[in-house]
Structure formats: structure tokens, C-alpha cells
Amino acid sequence: MSLQNGHLAPDTTLDSPAAAGMALQAQGLTLTYVTPRATTYAVREVTLSINERDFAGIVGPSGSGKSSLLYLLAGLKTATSGTVFLGDFDYSHASATERLDFRRQHFGFVFQQPFLVPYLNVLENVLVPIENPDTTHKQRALELLDRLGVVDLAPKFPNECSGGERVRVATARGIVHRPTYLFVDEPTASLDTATGARVMKTLQSQCDHGALIVVTHDLEILDEADMVFRMRDGALVESFQPQRLTA
Amino acid sequence: MSTPLLTKSPDSSLSTTVSSASVADEVAPREFPAVKTLPPLSALTYYRRNATRTLPVGGAIVISVFLIAAIVTLLNSVNETITTNYGFVRRLSVLTTQLEKDVPPPVLKKIKAVPHLGRVIPAVPYFITLRTVFGEMPVPLYGVDEDAMPVLTQVSGNHLVAGQWPRPNQPEIVMSRNWANNFGKHVGEWVDFKNDRFPSIPDKQKIVGILDGGEDLAITERSYLELELPEPVVRTSYLMIPPTHKELPALNSEVNDILTNYKQNGFTEKQIRFIKFYTFDRLVQEFSNSIRFLYKFLAMADGLVIGAVALMSGFLANIYFEQRLGEFGLLSAFGFRRERLAKRLVVEIGSLVVIGWMFGLTLTWAVFHLLDIYYMSPQGLTLARLDHLAIFYTLPTPLIVGVASLATVLFRLYRFDPIEIMERR
Numbered sequence: 001m002s003l004q005n006g007h008l009a010p011d012t013t014l015d016s017p018a019a020a021g022m023a024l025q026a027q028g029l030t031l032t033y034v035t036p037r038a039t040t041y042a043v044r045e046v047t048l049s050i051n052e053r054d055f056a057g058i059v060g061p062s063g064s065g066k067s068s069l070l071y072l073l074a075g076l077k078t079a080t081s082g083t084v085f086l087g088d089f090d091y092s093h094a095s096a097t098e099r100l101d102f103r104r105q106h107f108g109f110v111f112q113q114p115f116l117v118p119y120l121n122v123l124e125n126v127l128v129p130i131e132n133p134d135t136t137h138k139q140r141a142l143e144l145l146d147r148l149g150v151v152d153l154a155p156k157f158p159n160e161c162s163g164g165e166r167v168r169v170a171t172a173r174g175i176v177h178r179p180t181y182l183f184v185d186e187p188t189a190s191l192d193t194a195t196g197a198r199v200m201k202t203l204q205s206q207c208d209h210g211a212l213i214v215v216t217h218d219l220e221i222l223d224e225a226d227m228v229f230r231m232r233d234g235a236l237v238e239s240f241q242p243q244r245l246t247a
Numbered sequence: 248m249s250t251p252l253l254t255k256s257p258d259s260s261l262s263t264t265v266s267s268a269s270v271a272d273e274v275a276p277r278e279f280p281a282v283k284t285l286p287p288l289s290a291l292t293y294y295r296r297n298a299t300r301t302l303p304v305g306g307a308i309v310i311s312v313f314l315i316a317a318i319v320t321l322l323n324s325v326n327e328t329i330t331t332n333y334g335f336v337r338r339l340s341v342l343t344t345q346l347e348k349d350v351p352p353p354v355l356k357k358i359k360a361v362p363h364l365g366r367v368i369p370a371v372p373y374f375i376t377l378r379t380v381f382g383e384m385p386v387p388l389y390g391v392d393e394d395a396m397p398v399l400t401q402v403s404g405n406h407l408v409a410g411q412w413p414r415p416n417q418p419e420i421v422m423s424r425n426w427a428n429n430f431g432k433h434v435g436e437w438v439d440f441k442n443d444r445f446p447s448i449p450d451k452q453k454i455v456g457i458l459d460g461g462e463d464l465a466i467t468e469r470s471y472l473e474l475e476l477p478e479p480v481v482r483t484s485y486l487m488i489p490p491t492h493k494e495l496p497a498l499n500s501e502v503n504d505i506l507t508n509y510k511q512n513g514f515t516e517k518q519i520r521f522i523k524f525y526t527f528d529r530l531v532q533e534f535s536n537s538i539r540f541l542y543k544f545l546a547m548a549d550g551l552v553i554g555a556v557a558l559m560s561g562f563l564a565n566i567y568f569e570q571r572l573g574e575f576g577l578l579s580a581f582g583f584r585r586e587r588l589a590k591r592l593v594v595e596i597g598s599l600v601v602i603g604w605m606f607g608l609t610l611t612w613a614v615f616h617l618l619d620i621y622y623m624s625p626q627g628l629t630l631a632r633l634d635h636l637a638i639f640y641t642l643p644t645p646l647i648v649g650v651a652s653l654a655t656v657l658f659r660l661y662r663f664d665p666i667e668i669m670e671r672r
Contacts, residue, residue, distance in 0.1 A: 100584050101582065103582035
């Protein structure tokens with residue numbers, strides 16, 4: 001399967017020859033909010049590249065534009081200017097429907113707030129990204145929950161889970177469909193150290209078949225990252241190997 | 248309780264464990280306790296897990312459908328009561344006069360000569376009152392000759408199922424079972440028909456026989472009435488019976504032609520002015536005209552009820568969608584198209600209104616069915632059943648409620664920003 005007319009065909013996998021060159025590339029990415037009083041730059045002229053199977057981190061103080069950059073890279077927000085390519089596919093200028101379909105097929109998300117559907121049990125919540133889950137999907141979902149230490153919660157409902165447990169369930173939901181790129185926003189913000197480490201190890205397993213992009217305040221969880229991008233006031237001020245974090 | 252696939256030492260990296268687990272998965276899938284799941288994205292899953300939210304909207308639809316169907320059915324009961332208690336006019340027609348003792352002989356002779364007339368039964372009528380769902384209703388009771396009683400019984404589709412025929416000059420009566428139930432009487436018991444509305448009717452009469460199987464009516468002996476009724480009240484009516492039931496319309500047409508075109512038939516207006524010819528069609532038409540305003544009133548009430556329910560349902564749907572914005576925001580963020588989400592909402596709301604509508608109709612049918620069996624029929628009262636007219640009046644309820652609910656919800660669905668919703672939460 002290959003790129004078709006500049007668009008990614010649905011059944012692309014990173015193991016196929018056609019998947020060669022599936023880097024995520026942002027060029028001059030800018031997001032502004034215009035009000036009568038002023039123009040605010042949430043993201044300012046960001047250019048970066050993330051390769052398949054990379055573990056990339058985005059760090060910076062609050063309000064630096066980390067989450068906004070994540071949303072732009074994931075196609076959840078439309079850039080004011082600039083482009084985002086996955087391989088040869090420019091999805092920053094694709095139609096809303098094309099972006100939706102592309103996102104559905106290739107991206108996974110773990111948002112800062114887990115938001116679990118309150119009337120679905122934990123296992124059903126993990127299966128939400130899958131249109132018609134079968135026993136294979138359920139098995140994988142249970143295995144993910146097991147890795148995250150919450151498989152016993154599978155028949156329970158979100159209101160029966162603690163905040164940390166919900167985060168782990170949301171993590172399983174983000175990767176159950178084996179996305180090509182996994183976008184994660186503050187995965188360990190509400191977790192203790194041990195649980196946070198467990199979640200990060202599960203997320204890093206994503207790199208066996210895809211890329212992982214993590215937005216965080218916590219530099220320690222990026223120890224094994226391939227690349228870290230530091231944001232300030234909407235701009236990308238530096239990018240480096242993670243050894244510098246502890247230097 | 249599940250156990251990890253591999254035992255992890257405190258300092259082991261999970262990636263190692265995961266790799267090992269991956270290898271182990273290839274060998275044999277891990278066994279976990281069965282967990283019952285429903286399709287996460289199914290509309291029915293939402294209803295099964297949110298009954299307390301579904302019930303208010305569904306209940307409003309059920310109640311509004313029941314109200315409308317019940318009102319229409321009650322109104323139909325008026326029609327049903329009249330056509331039941333005057334049902335014998337389906338089998339024959341009645342030629343009578345008002346303010347005169349008898350039909351003028353030349354006119355009567357002309358009418359008796361029409362080709363589709365089988366038999367004429369002279370009768371002395373008087374009125375009794377029956378209890379109905381809308382109050383008291385007068386119905387005619389006929390005094391006929393002894394030899395005419397079996398004929399009239401047979402023409403009306405009845406049989407004498409108990410007792411005997413009334414004897415000459417005796418205060419005796421046979422009546423249909425329904426009417427006997429209406430009076431709460433049985434064979435051998437006396438019935439007092441007197442009331443302020445008809446002060447001239449005879450004193451108590453004894454029920455000596457019960458008719459059943461056909462149209463409701465009551466028969467007494469003619470000579471008894473001629474003796475008992477005040478002379479100014481006694482008049483003769485003629486029960487016009489065709490040779491076969493199928494010929495009744497032709498008979499009615501021939502008689503009406505004589506009365507309508509009386510001049511061509513050689514009569515004067517003075518001769519026919521007090522003559523009345525009662526047929527079933529005329530009965531139905533007069534009744535329909537008299538209650539036309541009621542159906543207009545009903546349509547207005549129907550519109551008000553539906554409007555109120557639609558407005559309330561729209562508000563409720565909006566409130567529930569507001570509570571589910573996060574769910575739909577999440578699905579949109581995951582890449583589910585708005586059309587897919589809209590389709591789910593259409594199925595959710597559509598199935599709710601359809602099921603609510605059907606349940607409301609079923610409830611109406613059941614209530615009226617049970618009411619008829621256990622209360623109305625035993626008391627000789629007529630109650631209509633749920634029919635196509637009542638169902639038709641309820642149709643706007645699911646349609647308008649569904650449209651109102653969907654319109655508000657879909658409007659928001661196609662305008663919301665999933666990230667804005669996720670960030671709010």
C-alpha cells in the first residue's frame with residue numbers, strides 16, 4: 001500500500017516498503033488568535049521533524065504553546081500558516097473530512113484529562129476508538145489494561161475508578177488500535193512516580209511500531225526520548241537529545 | 248484475579264517485560280476473566296445504560312400519545328354509542344311523522360309500492376333513555392303486533408335467547424342483552440323507564456325476554472302501548488324492511504326520491520312536511536355535523552399538547568446532549584466523522600420516539616380494552632376501541648418531537664469544536 005495522490009492509503013503499515021519516509025514534518029507552523037485588541041501567537045513559526053518510531057518530547061512552561069503545537073501536529077487544530085506532512089501527505093491543508101479519516105486511521109491520543117464515557121465500563125471505554133470491536137480487539141484491550149495494572153477494573157465503570165486509574169484506562173484507549181503516531185498530553189500529571197513509570201513504559205511500547213510524541217512538564221519521563229523540543233512563548237527555542245536534561 | 252504474564256523485578260524495565268509479553272503472546276494469548284461488553288458506539292448501548300435519562304423523554308412521548316389517542320377514542324365513543332344504540336337502522340329504515348298521528352295514506356300507499364320494499368311493520372314508538380359515556384341518550388322502543396316480533400328480531404340479527412315474547416295488553420318487554428345490562432336488570436325483573444324527559448311513557452314494564460346476537464333494540468306489544476300511552480302521543484311509524492339486506496340502499500333511495508320529489512309524485516308540501524324517513528346514512532351524517540366542532544377543538548388541543556411536548560423534548564434533548572458533549576468531542580477528536588455521530592443521534596432519538604409512540608398506542612389499546620371488558624360492557628355502556636383515526640391524530644407527536652429534538656442536537660453537533668470541549672473539561 002502506498003501514498004495515493006499525495007494521500008496516505010488506509011492500510012499503510014510502517015513495516016511495508018511503501019511506508020518508508022513516514023516522518024512527521026512541520027514547516028513554519030503558526031497558530032494565532034486574532035482579537036480586536038491584539039494578535040496572540042499560540043504557536044510561532046515552528047519547524048520540526050519526527051521520524052517513525054521516534055520518541056519525541058515537547059517541554060516548556062505553562063502557556064508556552066506545547067499543547068497547541070501538539071494539536072497542530074495531530075491535525076486537531078488548523079494552523080494559521082505553515083504545513084504539516086506525514087510522509088508526502090499534507091494534512092494541514094486537507095479537507096476536514098480527510099483530516100478526520102486520516103486521524104482515525106493513523107493517530108492515537110491520550111489527552112490531559114482522561115475523559116472516560118461514564119456509561120461504558122472500563123473495557124468498553126478502551127474499545128471506543130474501534131468501530132466494531134471483536135474478540136481480538138477485546139483481548140488486546142485486556143492485555144493493555146493488564147500491563148497498566150488495571151485489568152481488574154475492566155467490568156467497572158469510571159465512577160468506580162480513581163483518577164490515576166482513569167488515566168491508565170485512557171492510556172490503553174489511546175494505543176489499543178496500534179496508531180502510527182501517538183500524541184500524549186501530560187500523561188503522568190496526576191500519577192505517583194511508580195505508576196507514572198509504568199504508564200510511560202507502556203507508552204514507549206508504541207515505538208515498536210510507531211512514533212510517540214509526549215507533551216509534559218516533567219523532564220524525567222523523557223529520559224529515553226530520542227528528541228526533545230523546548231517551547232517558549234509559542235516558539236521552538238531549541239531541540240536536543242535528552243542527555244542535556246540531566247546535564 | 249489476573250496476574251502479569253511475567254514477574255517483574257522492581258528495577259526491570261517494562262519495555263523488557265513488554266517484549267517478553269509480545270513473544271509470549273505469539274505463543275498463546277493470555278486468558279482473562281470474561282467481561283460482558285456492549286458495542287461502545289451503539290445507540291442502544293446508551294439507552295440500556297441510561298434508562299433514568301431516557302425515561303423522561305420517552306415517558307413524555309408515551310403520555311402525550313396516550314392522551315391524544317384516548318381523547319380521540321373517547322370522542323369516537325360518542326359516535327360508537329349512537330351507531331350501536333341506533334344500529335338496528337343498519338337493517339331497516341323507519342318512516343314516521345312528527346306532529347301528526349300517521350303518514351298520509353296516499354303517501355304511504357305510494358311508498359309501499361316501491362320495488363325494493365319487502366315488508367312493512369306498523370309500530371308505535373316511544374323513547375327510553377340509556378346511560379352512556381357522555382350522559383343519557385334517548386333510544387326508540389317499538390310496540391309491534393305479536394306476529395311481527397319474530398320478524399323484527401330476525402331482521403335485526405337477533406335471537407330470543409331467554410324468556411318469551413311479550414303478551415298482548417301486558418306491560419311486558421323484550422330487549423337486547425346490552426340494554427338490559429344498561430338498566431342492570433334481568434329476565435323477570437321490572438324496569439321503570441319514567442323520567443322527566445319523557446313523562447308520558449308507561450309505568451314499569453317487566454322484562455320477559457332477552458334478545459342477543461344482533462343490533463340493540465327493545466320490543467313490546469302494540470296494543471298495550473295504544474292503551475297506555477296518552478292519546479296525543481300515540482302515533483304510527485312504519486318499519487321498512489327490504490327483501491334482502493343488500494337492497495336497503497336501493498329502498499332508501501326510492502323512498503327518499505318520493506319524499507324529495509313529492510311534486511312529481513303528485514303530492515303537496517303540506518302532505519309530506521311532517522314526514523321523517525330515518526336511515527343509517529342520515530343518522531351518521533346528522534351526528535357528524537353535530538360534533539364537527541368537537542373534532543376541530545380536538546385538533547387544536549392536539550396541536551397544543553404536541554407543541555408543549557415537542558418544546559419540552561427539545562429542551563431535554565439539548566440538556567442531555569450538553570452532558571454528552573465531552574463524549575462526542577472525544578469521538579470527534581478520535582476521528583469519527585460528524586456524519587457518523589449524527590447518524591448515531593438520529594438512531595438514538597428516532598428509536599426513542601418510535602418506541603415511545605408505539606408504547607403509547609399499546610397503552611391506549613390496553614386501557615380501553617380492559618375498561619371495556621371489565622366495566623363498560625357489563626354495564627351496557629359502549630366504548631370505542633383504538634382505531635386508525637386515533638392513531639392518525641397521534642402521528643404528529645413522534646414526528647414533531649423527533650424533529651425538534653434532532654434539530655437542536657444536530658445544530659450543536661455540527662458547530663462544536665472538539666478541542667474546545669476537551670480543554671474545558
